[in-house]
Amino acid sequence: MTSGQRRLLGVATAALVVSLSAAACGGDAKPDAGSTSSASAPAEAGSSAPAAASGEIKVDGSSTVGPLTQAAAEIFGEEQPNVKIAVGTSGTGGGFEKFCAGETDISNASRAIKDEEKAACEAKGIKFTELTVATDALTVVVPKENTWATCLTTDQLKKMWEPAAEGKVMSWKDVDAKFPDEPLKLYGPGTDSGTFDYFTDEINGEEGASRKDYSPSENDNDIVTGVSGAKGGLGYFGFTYFEENADKLNAVQIDSGKGCVAPSVETAQNGTYAPLARPLFVYPSAAATKRPEVAAFLDFYAKNINVIAKDAKFIPLNTEQETKLKSDLEALKGLAG
Amino acid sequence: MAAQHRATATGTGRSLARSRPRYGEAAIKVVLMLAALVSVATTLAIVAALAEPTIEFFATVSIAEFFGSTTWGPLFNPPSFGVWPIIVGTLEVTVIAMIVAVPLGLASAIYLSEYATPRVRKIFKPVLEVLAGVPTVVFGFFALVFVTPLLQQIFPFLNLEPRNALSAGLLVGIMIIPIIASMAEDSMAAVPNGLREGSYALGASKMLTSVRVVVPAAFSGIVAAVILAFSRAAGETMIVVLAAGAKPVFTVNPANEMATMASFIASAGSGDLPVGSIGYKTIFAVGALLFILTFAMNWISARLVQKYREVYD
Numbered sequence: 001m002t003s004g005q006r007r008l009l010g011v012a013t014a015a016l017v018v019s020l021s022a023a024a025c026g027g028d029a030k031p032d033a034g035s036t037s038s039a040s041a042p043a044e045a046g047s048s049a050p051a052a053a054s055g056e057i058k059v060d061g062s063s064t065v066g067p068l069t070q071a072a073a074e075i076f077g078e079e080q081p082n083v084k085i086a087v088g089t090s091g092t093g094g095g096f097e098k099f100c101a102g103e104t105d106i107s108n109a110s111r112a113i114k115d116e117e118k119a120a121c122e123a124k125g126i127k128f129t130e131l132t133v134a135t136d137a138l139t140v141v142v143p144k145e146n147t148w149a150t151c152l153t154t155d156q157l158k159k160m161w162e163p164a165a166e167g168k169v170m171s172w173k174d175v176d177a178k179f180p181d182e183p184l185k186l187y188g189p190g191t192d193s194g195t196f197d198y199f200t201d202e203i204n205g206e207e208g209a210s211r212k213d214y215s216p217s218e219n220d221n222d223i224v225t226g227v228s229g230a231k232g233g234l235g236y237f238g239f240t241y242f243e244e245n246a247d248k249l250n251a252v253q254i255d256s257g258k259g260c261v262a263p264s265v266e267t268a269q270n271g272t273y274a275p276l277a278r279p280l281f282v283y284p285s286a287a288a289t290k291r292p293e294v295a296a297f298l299d300f301y302a303k304n305i306n307v308i309a310k311d312a313k314f315i316p317l318n319t320e321q322e323t324k325l326k327s328d329l330e331a332l333k334g335l336a337g
Numbered sequence: 338m339a340a341q342h343r344a345t346a347t348g349t350g351r352s353l354a355r356s357r358p359r360y361g362e363a364a365i366k367v368v369l370m371l372a373a374l375v376s377v378a379t380t381l382a383i384v385a386a387l388a389e390p391t392i393e394f395f396a397t398v399s400i401a402e403f404f405g406s407t408t409w410g411p412l413f414n415p416p417s418f419g420v421w422p423i424i425v426g427t428l429e430v431t432v433i434a435m436i437v438a439v440p441l442g443l444a445s446a447i448y449l450s451e452y453a454t455p456r457v458r459k460i461f462k463p464v465l466e467v468l469a470g471v472p473t474v475v476f477g478f479f480a481l482v483f484v485t486p487l488l489q490q491i492f493p494f495l496n497l498e499p500r501n502a503l504s505a506g507l508l509v510g511i512m513i514i515p516i517i518a519s520m521a522e523d524s525m526a527a528v529p530n531g532l533r534e535g536s537y538a539l540g541a542s543k544m545l546t547s548v549r550v551v552v553p554a555a556f557s558g559i560v561a562a563v564i565l566a567f568s569r570a571a572g573e574t575m576i577v578v579l580a581a582g583a584k585p586v587f588t589v590n591p592a593n594e595m596a597t598m599a600s601f602i603a604s605a606g607s608g609d610l611p612v613g614s615i616g617y618k619t620i621f622a623v624g625a626l627l628f629i630l631t632f633a634m635n636w637i638s639a640r641l642v643q644k645y646r647e648v649y650d
Contacts, residue, residue, distance in 0.1 A: 163415075166408070190583065190604065192412075192610075200414075207414065208412075208413055209413070209414045209415070212409070212413055212417070212585060213584060214584065215498070215582055215583075215594050216583050222499075
C-alpha cells in the first residue's frame, strides 16, 4: 500500500466515522418526532367507535385476577385504542393498599376485601363495590394409570405438599398406608404463579409455604407431560387446563370434610368444590366510574365477561352471576351520582 | 492502476520522517481504543452492578447460611438460602459436558491438525465452526424433545425424569466441542514442523508423534481451550432451563431434574419479584458467585498457559 493510498484510506475512515456518528444523532432525533406525532393522534383516531374515550386507567392487585383484567384490557384495546390500561400485580393486599390511598381506579382481588381495608378506604372517602367476575378452580391431576387416588382429602394433599414433607414423603405409601409403594413425583407451578400462592395458602395454610423438591414450571404443558409420564405423578393447575387434557389425566376429587367433590364448572360456580375453587373480584372505585374511559371499560368488561374469562382460562359466570354483575355495576354508577 | 504506479514512483524518493500530522490515523486510534474500552467498561459495570445488591444480600443472609446448608428455595416461605444444590447442579452439567467435549474436541483437533489432508480440513473446520453458531435454545429444545425420549427408550433402567441433568449435559457438551476443537487445532497447527520431523527421524509413528510430541507442545493452548469451554458450559442457561428443569434438589444423580445457578437466575429474573426484596437480591448474589467461578477459571487458565507455554524458534 502506498502512502497516497494510505492517506485516502485515512480520509475515508474519518468520513465513515463522521457519517456514522451523524447517523447515530439522526437515530436519536427520530423517536422524538415519532412521539410528538403519536401524541397528537388521539384526536383523529377512534372515529368508528360510538363513544371514543381516551385516558389512562390504573389497575392493580391480585396476580391471579391480573391476567383476566389484562385479557379484558387487550380485547377492549381493539375497540378503544386510546385508553391506556396499566394492570399491576402487587397482590390482593398490596392492591387494596394503593386502591384505598386513591392511587388506582380498579383493584383486582382473589378474596373479598377485609374489614380493616374497608376502614382504610372509608377514611379516604373512597366508595367502591365488589364485582364477581369469574371463578378460579384448581384441579389436582394424576395420570390415567393411577387407580388408587380417585379422591384425596385436603389433609392428604397437605401431607404431600407441606414444607415438612420435603425429602420425607417420597412414596404414595407415605401419604396413606393404603396406597401402593409408588414413588411420588410432584409437579406444580413455580413460585411466581398466583396458582402456587392460592394452593399453598389453602392446602398448606400459608401463602408460599411448600416443599421445594417438586418440579416447578410456569408452563402448564410441562405439568401435563410430567404427570402423564410417571405412574406416581401428581400435579395441580387451573381447571380449564385440565379440561383440555382430560384424555391424558384424571382429576382427583377433593374431600374437605364434606365428602368427595369432583371439580367441574357447576361445583366451582356454586362453591361446593371447596377449598380449591374461589370467586375472583374486581373492585372499581365509584369516583373513577364518573370518568368516561373507566365507565366504558367496566361496561365492556361486564358485557363480555364470559368471553374474557374463557380467553384468560377461568371458569365463566353462570347466568345468575352474570346478571348480578351487571346490576352491581349499575348500582355502583348510581353511587357515584 | 496508473495512479498507483505514479505514487510508488514518487514515494521511493521521500525521506522516512513524517511529512505532516496524520489526523485520520489519530481518529482511527481513538475509535479502536473506544471499541476495546466498551468491553472493559461493561465488565466493570457488571461488577459494580453485582456488588451492591450482593453486599445487601449478605447483610440479611449470613455467609454461613449461604454456604453451610443444602436446601435452596429463596422464593419459598419460609425462604432457605443453602446454595449448594445449584452449585452441585451447575458442576454436574459442566462435568457431563466436559466428559463429552474434551475427548471429542481433542480428537477432532488432532485429526484436523495431524491427519486430515488440507482439502478435508478446508471443509471440516468451517462445518465444525457452524456448530458453534447454533443457537443454544435449539440445543435445549433438541435435548428436551429428542435426546431425553431417546435415552428413556434405550436405557429404561436409568429412570430418566422428563427433565434431567444428563441430556442437558450431553447437549452442553456438544455445544462446546467447537470451542475446544477449533482452539486446540489452532495451537497444534502452530507447533513448528521441525518437532514433527525430528520425531519421525527418531522412528516415531504418526500416532506417537501426535500424542507425545504435538499435544505436549501445544499444551498451553489446549488448556486455554478446555478452560474457556468449561466457563462457557458453567454459564450456559438456555439448554439447562429447557432440558434440565428448575428443581433445586441436592443430588448428584444425573437422571434427576435439577437447577443450576444460571437457570435459577433465568427463572427468578423473569418473574415478578419486587425490586429490593430479598428474592431479588438473591439473583445478584448468585450472579456474583457465578461470575467469581468463571473469573477464577479464567485466572487459572491464564496461569496454566503461562506455566506451560513453550516457545519455539
